[in-house]
Amino acid sequence: MSELTRRDFMRLTLAGAGAVITGAVTPLRGGWAVPSSPPDLVIARGESAVAITEAGLETAGGMGRFVSRGDVVLVKPNIGWDRTPEQAANTNPEVIGTLVRLCAEAGAREVKVFDHPCEDPRRTYVPSGIMEAAKKAGAQVTYMDERRYRKVDLKGDVLKSWEVYREALEVDAIINVPILKHHSLARLTMGMKNLMGLIGGSRSRLHWQLDASIVDLAAFFKPTLVVLDAVRILTASGPQGGSLKHVKKVNTVAIGTDQVAVDAAGAALFGLVPEELGHLPLAQARGLGTWDLAKLRVKEVNVDS
Numbered sequence: 001m002s003e004l005t006r007r008d009f010m011r012l013t014l015a016g017a018g019a020v021i022t023g024a025v026t027p028l029r030g031g032w033a034v035p036s037s038p039p040d041l042v043i044a045r046g047e048s049a050v051a052i053t054e055a056g057l058e059t060a061g062g063m064g065r066f067v068s069r070g071d072v073v074l075v076k077p078n079i080g081w082d083r084t085p086e087q088a089a090n091t092n093p094e095v096i097g098t099l100v101r102l103c104a105e106a107g108a109r110e111v112k113v114f115d116h117p118c119e120d121p122r123r124t125y126v127p128s129g130i131m132e133a134a135k136k137a138g139a140q141v142t143y144m145d146e147r148r149y150r151k152v153d154l155k156g157d158v159l160k161s162w163e164v165y166r167e168a169l170e171v172d173a174i175i176n177v178p179i180l181k182h183h184s185l186a187r188l189t190m191g192m193k194n195l196m197g198l199i200g201g202s203r204s205r206l207h208w209q210l211d212a213s214i215v216d217l218a219a220f221f222k223p224t225l226v227v228l229d230a231v232r233i234l235t236a237s238g239p240q241g242g243s244l245k246h247v248k249k250v251n252t253v254a255i256g257t258d259q260v261a262v263d264a265a266g267a268a269l270f271g272l273v274p275e276e277l278g279h280l281p282l283a284q285a286r287g288l289g290t291w292d293l294a295k296l297r298v299k300e301v302n303v304d305s
Contacts, residue, residue, distance in 0.1 A: 039299035041298045048303065050098050053102075073174075075139065076176050078179050081118060081241070086232070093134075095231065155220070178194035182246075
């Protein structure tokens with residue numbers, strides 16, 4: 001397994017150039033070839049969203065590394081908008097369904113799926129395809145109840161306290177599953193920003209200090225795992241999108257426990273360096289991870305259809 005240099009980092013671009021990390025995983029009879037020591041970051045590519053999610057998780061050590069028998073797990077997608085999967089405004093439903101199933105196979109007692117959308121959830125959960133996919137895989141899919149928020153001391157730099165959804169505080173593990181897309185204020189929305197879907201209150205107030213607020217939420221929630229969906233990405237007019245001309249198929253997921261590294265990989269898929277996104281230097285300075293992928297063990301998985 002080789003390290004990823006800065007030049008290699010920049011080759012992980014929207015143009016679709018293959019990553020130069022060596023040692024791609026290949027499918028074997030009965031499963032996948034898995035490194036003896038799990039890498040820090042996995043980048044999986046292939047035509048099937050299900051296959052790259054499965055292979056990426058196996059390469060990262062298997063779902064059993066992150067979920068224990070009897071756990072209650074939150075699989076947290078982005079279900080913010082009344083958009084179909086093809087419009088790339090919400091997390092890919094096949095990625096969500098696969099993760100729910102893998103959690104159940106790892107012995108999770110219960111898998112929950114919910115989000116605080118920007119639009120009425122009755123107009124987002126169904127068109128996104130996430131409700132159907134998650135329920136089919138065995139998840140409990142619910143609309144977030146306004147009565148179930150409570151004020152919590154976040155101990156953040158700018159967010160001292162905020163209303164947090166109670167069920168997000170009661171789970172054993174959070175698997176954060178954002179979609180990679182353009183955002184008009186943050187430039188990109190990825191893993192750390194996706195955690196805004198676990199809070200209530202007037203979220204528009206966060207926009208005044210958006211980058212610092214994103215980092216405060218990441219430091220508070222500390223998800224067990226981040227799976228960045230870049231099967232389809234929204235290249236402009238985010239976060240809502242709507243036009244298919246702004247959608248690009250990248251057929252990729254990035255998987256890791258380091259929130260900063262996963263978001264840095266997402267930035268690279270847009271041809272950006274981490275310094276161009278305000279929250280990444282702040283998050284690294286807070287000790288939440290590193291955006292310098294050259295310091296990490298990165299593994300690419302290429303999955304043949």
